Amino acid sequence: MAARPFYQDAVDDPYAYAARWKEKQQKPVVAHFCSYTPEELIWAAGALPLRIFGQSERIVAADTHLQSYSCSLVRGALEDALAGRLDFADGFVFPHTCDSIQRLSDIWRLNVPHGFHLDAVLPVKLDTPSARDYLRDIVARFGRDLGHNLGIDISAEALAATVTLYNRLRAGLQALYRLRSERPAVISSSAVHAISRAAMVMDREAFADGLDSLLAELAGCEQPPATRKRLVLSGGLCSMPDIYNLIETAGGDVVWDDFCTGSRYFDGQIGDEQPWLAGIADRYRERMVCPAKHMDLTRRGAHLVDLVAATRADGVIFVLLKFCDPHAFDYPYMKGMLDTAGIPSLLFEIEDQQISAGQVRTRCEAFIEML
Amino acid sequence: MTTPDKTIDEARERRKIKCVKKMKEIMTHYYIDAKTAADQGKKVAWITSGGPVEPLIAMDVIPVYPENHAAMIGASKMGVDLCIQSEEMGYAPDLCSYARADIACAPVEGGPIGGLPRPDMLICCNNICGTVLKWYEAQARFFKVPLFILDTPFCHTEFSEEARRYVRRQIDEYIQFLEQHCGRPFDRERMNAVGRLSIEGQRLWQAVLDTTTHKPAPMSAFDAFFHLALIVTLRGTQTVVDYYTELLQEMQARIAQGISAVENEEYRLLWDNLPIWFRTRWLSEKFAAHNACLVADTYTSAWCSSLQYLREDDFVDTMAEGYSRIYLNIGVDAMAESVMAMIDKYQADGLVMHSNRSCKPYSLGQYDIQRIVREKKKLPTLMIEADMVDERLFAEGPTATRIDAFMEMLKAGQNGARA
Ligand code: SF4
Ligand code: SF4
Numbered sequence: 001m002a003a004r005p006f007y008q009d010a011v012d013d014p015y016a017y018a019a020r021w022k023e024k025q026q027k028p029v030v031a032h033f034c035s036y037t038p039e040e041l042i043w044a045a046g047a048l049p050l051r052i053f054g055q056s057e058r059i060v061a062a063d064t065h066l067q068s069y070s071c072s073l074v075r076g077a078l079e080d081a082l083a084g085r086l087d088f089a090d091g092f093v094f095p096h097t098c099d100s101i102q103r104l105s106d107i108w109r110l111n112v113p114h115g116f117h118l119d120a121v122l123p124v125k126l127d128t129p130s131a132r133d134y135l136r137d138i139v140a141r142f143g144r145d146l147g148h149n150l151g152i153d154i155s156a157e158a159l160a161a162t163v164t165l166y167n168r169l170r171a172g173l174q175a176l177y178r179l180r181s182e183r184p185a186v187i188s189s190s191a192v193h194a195i196s197r198a199a200m201v202m203d204r205e206a207f208a209d210g211l212d213s214l215l216a217e218l219a220g221c222e223q224p225p226a227t228r229k230r231l232v233l234s235g236g237l238c239s240m241p242d243i244y245n246l247i248e249t250a251g252g253d254v255v256w257d258d259f260c261t262g263s264r265y266f267d268g269q270i271g272d273e274q275p276w277l278a279g280i281a282d283r284y285r286e287r288m289v290c291p292a293k294h295m296d297l298t299r300r301g302a303h304l305v306d307l308v309a310a311t312r313a314d315g316v317i318f319v320l321l322k323f324c325d326p327h328a329f330d331y332p333y334m335k336g337m338l339d340t341a342g343i344p345s346l347l348f349e350i351e352d353q354q355i356s357a358g359q360v361r362t363r364c365e366a367f368i369e370m371l
Numbered sequence: 372m373t374t375p376d377k378t379i380d381e382a383r384e385r386r387k388i389k390c391v392k393k394m395k396e397i398m399t400h401y402y403i404d405a406k407t408a409a410d411q412g413k414k415v416a417w418i419t420s421g422g423p424v425e426p427l428i429a430m431d432v433i434p435v436y437p438e439n440h441a442a443m444i445g446a447s448k449m450g451v452d453l454c455i456q457s458e459e460m461g462y463a464p465d466l467c468s469y470a471r472a473d474i475a476c477a478p479v480e481g482g483p484i485g486g487l488p489r490p491d492m493l494i495c496c497n498n499i500c501g502t503v504l505k506w507y508e509a510q511a512r513f514f515k516v517p518l519f520i521l522d523t524p525f526c527h528t529e530f531s532e533e534a535r536r537y538v539r540r541q542i543d544e545y546i547q548f549l550e551q552h553c554g555r556p557f558d559r560e561r562m563n564a565v566g567r568l569s570i571e572g573q574r575l576w577q578a579v580l581d582t583t584t585h586k587p588a589p590m591s592a593f594d595a596f597f598h599l600a601l602i603v604t605l606r607g608t609q610t611v612v613d614y615y616t617e618l619l620q621e622m623q624a625r626i627a628q629g630i631s632a633v634e635n636e637e638y639r640l641l642w643d644n645l646p647i648w649f650r651t652r653w654l655s656e657k658f659a660a661h662n663a664c665l666v667a668d669t670y671t672s673a674w675c676s677s678l679q680y681l682r683e684d685d686f687v688d689t690m691a692e693g694y695s696r697i698y699l700n701i702g703v704d705a706m707a708e709s710v711m712a713m714i715d716k717y718q719a720d721g722l723v724m725h726s727n728r729s730c731k732p733y734s735l736g737q738y739d740i741q742r743i744v745r746e747k748k749k750l751p752t753l754m755i756e757a758d759m760v761d762e763r764l765f766a767e768g769p770t771a772t773r774i775d776a777f778m779e780m781l782k783a784g785q786n787g788a789r790a
Contacts, residue, residue: 067738103731103735106527107703123537125522131537137537325501325505329506333509349463
């Protein structure tokens with residue numbers, strides 16, 4: 001049995017990890033909701049950026065603020081806050097994404113007394129020069145607002161070091177995904193997923209170091225090439241059930257994804273050119289777009305088709321969270337593009353974290369058998 | 372009852388709003404015009420309900436509102452079929468039913484008027500929701516026509532300087548987009564005239580809505596839902612100004628003659644959120660049976676909610692702010708303030724909220740608004756769970772029971788207050 005993996009604590013209980021980090025480092029924790037949070041600035045400000053996935057499974061307090069037709073991420077996160085599970089956080093950042101997060105921000109501001117509250121009202125379209133300039137303006141403003149709330153000025157040196165660190169960390173995740181895709185037997189997809197998740201929680205330096213050593217270790221592994229079915233996951237798992245094990249048990253290997261908690265987190269590097277802030281903003285326009293933002297009409301569908309070709313995948317599994325509008329709107333056309341390209345796909349709609357394992361397994365098995 | 376039927380009929384006849392006929396004529400004309408646009412050598416643009424229509428009018432482009440069309444689908448009870456069709460196309464049943472109905476309509480030219488005229492371009496403004504962005508992307512893929520997005524950053528607590536610059540620049544981009552796709556230059560003079568008419572139309576619409584501050588109210592929110600169509604679709608034209616002038620006169624005459632929307636108005640209520648289009652009649656009768664009139668609503672007044680930011684002498688410059696700060700694009704606390712101001716203005720005795728399954732930006736946050744109103748205004752509130760178009764999400768029996776219970780509570784409270 002190998003030693004406990006470097007990322008395990010952060011994955012098992014992100015809140016406990018962050019609270020411990022804060023105590024040990026005597027530094028603030030800033031929680032946020034989406035991969036469009038310019039978290040590099042949080043790190044450069046000396047704080048730990050913590051992505052909230054929403055842990056609560058039983059919704060009690062949040063029900064008096066949110067209708068049952070809001071997604072489980074939004075409800076779970078508010079429940080966590082109202083139940084005091086996020087009391088350790090020094091502040092919360094709400095980047096503009098979907099209608100639900102937009103209203104969650106308001107409800108949070110009115111009901112969660114603890115921590116500072118920052119809205120980063122990013123543009124919704126990313127494909128015009130005025131949107132680029134506005135995005136840069138908002139990232140810069142976020143840096144100022146954050147510094148103000150934390151009582152520090154983010155220095156140019158801290159930013160430069162952060163950009164280097166984030167580029168290393170993202171390159172590491174990219175390498176891990178590539179390794180997984182080329183030699184799936186070397187590491188399980190659930191481990192890869194856990195590592196991606198840890199990247200959004202852990203001390204970023206400790207994470208980057210841990211990942212680099214793991215990569216070095218895995219590079220030496222001799223493994224037979226896998227013969228199982230290769231799958232790409234697509235969708236919006238803001239809150240992730242453990243679907244990886246089910247897919248693996250059913251005989252599939254997850255070789256890539258287009259999740260914001262997966263490949264979109266490490267997609268794209270920050271350019272070397274100064275100013276850093278513009279580079280951080282511009283990366284959002286270069287990496288793959290989230291369905292809550294507009295790039296062009298078919299970018300995500302074309303990307304998915306390309307991913308399948310590049311990873312020599314056999315099929316796609318869509319994993320959509322119930323009540324998630326942006327993803328639900330994109331699904332029909334993306335599936336249509338897969339159909340046209342002759343790529344089989346399967347859809348899972350997930351109500352909340354409790355997933356009916358039996359049902360998913362049966363459908364996975366049938367799908368994989370058919371491939 | 373001893374009253375002869377004839378008197379009842381006469382009273383009912385007296386209460387009917389005469390302008391309704393004219394309104395129907397205008398809307399019929401408008402849709403015929405839109406459907407024959409190509410024959411007249413005109414272009415058609417589909418536009419979101421909160422979108423900046425004035426530049427289209429100035430360019431002689433006919434604006435078409437899928438949301439208005441979807442409301443007609445709802446009112447004519449064709450919603451469920453179309454929603455089911457959209458599900459067969461792969462759209463989840465939890466998505467906005469306006470979007471679902473419209474998307475399902477397009478390929479089959481369905482709905483009460485045999486489909487909408489094909490768009491030459493699409494204009495999407497996200498000041499009402501993020502849904503329209505995805506909806507218009509889908510339609511742009513389907514119709515293969517250019518899409519312009521006016522991105523109005525959400526005003527949680529402020530309209531930032533950064534946002535002001537961004538939206539202002541986009542107004543110029545919008546004008547360039549129109550010049551490009553209409554193949555002719557934009558006429559600033561014409562635009563100024565349209566801007567003035569737009570502001571005048573909005574003021575008149577507000578004046579019409581304000582006639583219900585009179586007790587008893589000469590019209591109800593249900594009437595407003597109907598007469599709203601013009602301020603949405605033809606804002607910026609003389610037609611709107613003329614029509615609302617006439618409607619305003621009719622309302623003033625009704626006040627003078629003591630004609631009220633509800634026969635024995637005793638209770639005055641404020642409605643929140645979109646109408647339940649397939650049950651407006653039923654709801655109106657239900658409340659009227661309790662001598663309650665829905666005197667105002669947050670929905671129809673949204674089309675004049677940013678008048679304070681617009682300037683007649685500089686419409687193009689001020690529309691950036693005007694279109695960014697409309698009712699749905701502001702924080703929940705600002706919405707609650709607005710609800711409370713309406714409660715005071717219209718002297719409402721209670722608040723009826725439609726928790727609308729379709730519309731997250733309107734509905735999420737309602738529980739907090741409800742709490743704030745209860746605490747600060749000490750008014751009874753009612754939450755109705757429904758949907759504006761998809762009848763499957765509405766249960767008549769339980770809703771009726773809840774309305775009755777709410778009205779009993781309200782009556783008890785009022786009696787108590789009077790005693
Ligand atoms: S899962 Fe979808 S609806 Fe929920 S927060 Fe994420 S983007 Fe919004
Ligand atoms: S009903 Fe709501 S979600 Fe649907 S288009 Fe209108 S504002 Fe958007």
